[in-house]
Amino acid sequence: MLVLTKIQKQYGKNAVLREINLQAANGSCVGILGGNGGGKTTLLSVLGGILRPDGGSFTYDGEELFGHEARRRALVSFSPQANPLMEELSGFDNLLLWHDRKAIERGMAEDGAITALGATAFLKKPVAKLSGGMKKRLALSIAVLRAPKILLLDEPTAALDMEGKAKFYAYLKRFTEGGGTALFVTHDFAEFAHCDQLVFLKDGILRDIPHPANQAAAEALFL
Numbered sequence: 366m367l368v369l370t371k372i373q374k375q376y377g378k379n380a381v382l383r384e385i386n387l388q389a390a391n392g393s394c395v396g397i398l399g400g401n402g403g404g405k406t407t408l409l410s411v412l413g414g415i416l417r418p419d420g421g422s423f424t425y426d427g428e429e430l431f432g433h434e435a436r437r438r439a440l441v442s443f444s445p446q447a448n449p450l451m452e453e454l455s456g457f458d459n460l461l462l463w464h465d466r467k468a469i470e471r472g473m474a475e476d477g478a479i480t481a482l483g484a485t486a487f488l489k490k491p492v493a494k495l496s497g498g499m500k501k502r503l504a505l506s507i508a509v510l511r512a513p514k515i516l517l518l519d520e521p522t523a524a525l526d527m528e529g530k531a532k533f534y535a536y537l538k539r540f541t542e543g544g545g546t547a548l549f550v551t552h553d554f555a556e557f558a559h560c561d562q563l564v565f566l567k568d569g570i571l572r573d574i575p576h577p578a579n580q581a582a583a584e585a586l587f588l
């Protein structure tokens with residue numbers, strides 16, 4: 366079980382996360398909805414170790430991850446909105462910045478994660494010559510290759526074509542069926558069909574949305 370309790374984060378006087386509470390079962394996908402500037406990226410950045418929280422706790426199966434960086438890194442992977450790629454290197458060499466060669470080769474096998482995301486075919490090309498969707502497939506491959514228990518996904522499908530999205534949803538299903546927990550930020554309401562639980566981030570607080578949600582009811586939350 367993933368449990369967030371009273372997580373807080375402010376930038377100067379701007380309290381973006383006031384009191385974040387969430388419980389997610391192992392093997393589930395939580396969809397996170399919210400307006401622009403609502404704090405979704407801030408929340409994933411705090412959980413992903415990019416930003417330091419001002420307070421609160423983040424536990425996985427009872428183990429505290431805030432302040433325990435090695436354990437957080439072993440259990441949590443973050444796919445940020447902006448791809449963490451070196452443009453002048455090939456896709457393969459970008460993977461090598463994060464993973465050892467054996468893990469990459471396993472990922473490139475027929476049943477591997479890189480192949481599942483549709484990135485294996487263009488790994489020899491320099492990233493600068495890849496399309497936006499190809500870069501996102503590569504960035505997602507970097508995030509998932511460690512086989513984390515918790516996957517933080519910040520608008521993972523924004524640049525993907527229909528095939529890329531279908532491959533990503535299939536990977537997400539495989540990940541949660543294998544016991545992984547995903548936190549999935551998206552602005553595309555239709556994507557919540559791939560989630561088991563929905564929450565809405567507004568005014569620094571997460572509110573539950575009944576699932577499956579109806580789009581009109583979700584839109585009303587923004588007003």
Ligand SMILES: Nc1ncnc2c1ncn2[C@@H]1O[C@H](COP(=O)(O)OP(=O)(O)OP(=O)(O)O)[C@@H](O)[C@H]1O
Pocket residue numbers: 376379381399400401402403404405406407408
């Ligand atoms: N590094 C920063 N320094 C100061 N304020 C920041 C910083 N990053 C974000 N903010 C502010 O925090 C608030 C939340 O931003 P955040 O990027 O977390 O929102 P979001 O929900 O991910 O938005 P979007 O849907 O537009 O991606 C905004 O008011 C933003 O201006």
